[in-house]
Amino acid sequence: MRVLGMISGTSHDGIDVAVVEFRLAGSVLEGLVGHTASTPYPAELRARLAAALPPAPTTLAEVCELDTLIGQSFAEAAARAVELGGPVDLVVSHGQTVFHWVEGGHARGTLQIGQPAWIAERTGVPVLSDVRVRDITAGGHGAPLVSVLDGLLLAGHEGGAAALNLGGIANMTVVRGRDLVAYDIGPANALVDAVVSSRGLHPRGFDEDGAVAASGRVDERLLGVLLDEPYYRLAPPKSTGKELFHLAYVEEALARAGTRPGDADLVATLTELTVRTVARDVAAAGVSALVVSGGGCHNPVVMKGLREALPGVDVGPSDAYGAPSDDKEAIAFALIGWCTAHGLPGTVPSGTGARAPRVLGTLTPGAGPLVLPAPLTASPESLVLRRVG
Known part of the structure; x- marks a missing residue:
């Protein structure tokens, strides 16, 4: 068929x-x-x-x-x-x-x-x-539906594997044999795209090749406010979207932090938010491989950050499993x-x-x-x- x-x-x-x-x-x-x-x-x-x-x-x-x-x-x-x-x-x-x-x-x-x-x-x-x-x-979140593919594709992976999709929202499926858990982690590109688009930092409305993030420095004070988001503390199953993570969310976080980083520093901080939230959950899952797809896997700042934060995990694109990352x-x-x-x-x-x-x-x-x-x-x-x- x-x-x-x-x-x-x-x-x-x-x-x-x-x-x-x-x-x-x-x-x-x-x-x-x-x-x-x-x-x-x-x-x-x-x-x-x-x-x-x-x-x-x-x-x-x-x-x-x-x-x-x-x-x-x-x-x-x-x-x-x-x-x-x-x-x-x-x-x-x-x-x-x-x-x-x-x-x-x-x-x-x-x-x-x-x-x-x-x-x-x-x-x-x-x-x-x-x-x-x-x-x-039936009482579900209707997401992430890609988990049905992840479960079949990664079922035979020794040591357990996680499939990570980095779209507007980051979602992850953790697979160990026939055991599976999946959920939305938080923003992947949503907040970065909102800032890049609203401030005219790139004509295509996203941080192409992570160039803006790479030119900035992380504002740790703002990052601390962003990491305090209650959603991250919810237990799976859970789902989220741009109803929560949007431009006004960034402005509110800036106000709470009492800081005004430049454009590049803001994008670097929001990019680091993705790295920190994803890496924390992958580490907690205790898997040996992280299979990445979605637009975010083309951002070298994100991928480098994940590899550095997860030294014992094989981090690579889903292409190796026959599923082109895009x-x-x-x-x-x-x-x-x-x-x-x-x-x-x-x-x-x-x-x-x-x-x-x-x-x-x-x-x-x-x-x-x-x-x-x-x-x-x-x-x-x-x-x-x-x-x-």
């Missing part, structure tokens, strides 16, 4: 796609990763999206328009992926998260926009969407689509905090009858990814 996975993450900079052909042999699922790509949002659309995200006020009219415009952008990216990567049996669209409602340590709801009917109409292929909310209805989440949602199509759960309760596993998503039919494969009675025990083409 060939599945197209699609996602725009918490950095809301564009759409990542991955076409994966899945083949099941006994208890081992093989994923052949074909066409992958990243399509930036048009500048005007990204600006409108950023202006509508919390804590900014917005209107239902703006949400409706963004739902359509983002859906159309996903539809074009899907059509391009099918054109270049070949026909697919199913499209899985995570869409764009605009709000993740967490209250009292529990996820109450989540909203991803990007109307899937535009994708189905443009490609003629059925679309699976709304993949997070079913886990939330495409891993898109591959994960393709996997979730394969699971749903076969009637299998796409969650691991210990990874999200749900009461039990759940089959995920809502299906939008394509151009013809909705035809699904014969259901399977047991989930695969491991996953092997290989890049092809």
Whole structure:
């Protein structure tokens, strides 16, 4: 079965796609990763999206328009992926998260926009969407859903391994054989991106190659205030997002610290916040390997900081496991689509905090009858990814 996975993450900079052909042999699922790509949002659309995200006020009219415009952008990216990567049996669209409602340590709801009917109409292929909310209805956080891929991919790693995704938010899955725990650690790029964008430090709105951070010095007083965030003391499972970690959060921390570092020092401090919070949790997990993906793995300041803070841990990108670091989440949602199509759960309760596993998503039919494969009675025990083409 060939599945197209699609996602725009918490950095809301564009759409990542991955076409994966899945083949099941006994208890081992093989994923052949074909066409992958990243399509930036048009500048005007990204600006409108950023202006509508919390804590900014917005209107239902703006949400409706963004739902359509983002859906159309996903539809074009899907059509391009099918054109270049070949026909697919199913499209899985995570869409764009605009709000993740967490209250009292529990996820109450989540909203991803990007109307899937535009994708189905443009490609003629059925679309699976709304993949997070079913886990939330079962008492989970709906995140990090990539943990289902991590559990299968790293199950055989001697000494235990952790998979770390550094997007807007840093999330981690700790795997020891069939035992798994996953959660959101805190901000990865979210706060840095907010400052770089608001202060015009880079035209692309992020600290490319960690250049700004590398030119600054850490403000220890501010860092101490940032590290005192109550979220870090919550026990897993837990999830967070830009509803908490945004530009106003940085301004409030600066006010509490009573300090005004220069732009480079501020970015260096926020980058060190990511390193400290991640390294602390990885060290506590006691794993021998840290497998890193997401945009943050291209930041040499972050990667150097993690390696220095974790001398006994093998820190490297997920590419070595067949999952290109920029495409891993898109591959994960393709996997979730394969699971749903076969009637299998796409969650691991210990990874999200749900009461039990759940089959995920809502299906939008394509151009013809909705035809699904014969259901399977047991989930695969491991996953092997290989890049092809």
